[in-house]
């Protein structure tokens with residue numbers, strides 16, 4: 001089976017944007033599990049000679065779980081269970097938020113490789129915005145831009161390097 005890569009992070013950091021960039025139109029058809037809607041959340045990614053499944057965890061709607069932090073937590077837990085590698089995505093324009101720290105705490109307990117992606121690094125002047133994210137404790141932050149597609153190569157090198 002293909003390795004599974006989950007994109008995890010609080011709402012609005014750009015998970016779906018990056019998912020679409022990685023997957024393009026290679027969406028996978030999956031049956032819903034009880035209590036979880038997951039149409040259009042799985043796709044197939046390709047990088048170098050690797051094929052992998054990608055999950056956009058932000059689109060997972062967990063029934064009866066409407067509170068923001070509760071649902072972010074549930075999505076992260078699902079991703080931790082199901083994936084082989086996790087892309088932890090944060091927003092370089094917003095900086096570290098309480099919800100990011102919440103996700104970080106859960107991911108610390110995951111015995112899975114985690115690659116930290118700092119999205120919305122839209123130009124070279126914003127590159128310095130990645131440094132504060134070292135403090136999350138997941139090593140090198142990879143600056144990317146979902147708007148422009150920049151930085152994705154280095155991020156995916158790190159992802160497939162941890163299979």
Ligand code: GDP
Pocket residue numbers: 009010011012013014015016017018058119120121122144145146147148
């Ligand atoms: P999600 O909630 O994590 O899935 O985030 P989305 O992919 O829906 O993106 C949230 C918002 O951020 C949208 O308005 C996107 O257009 C915007 N966005 C995504 N990537 C970038 C980026 O690289 N730079 C900027 N400036 N905005 C972005």
Ligand code: MG
Pocket residue numbers: 015016017058059
């Ligand atoms: Mg989304």
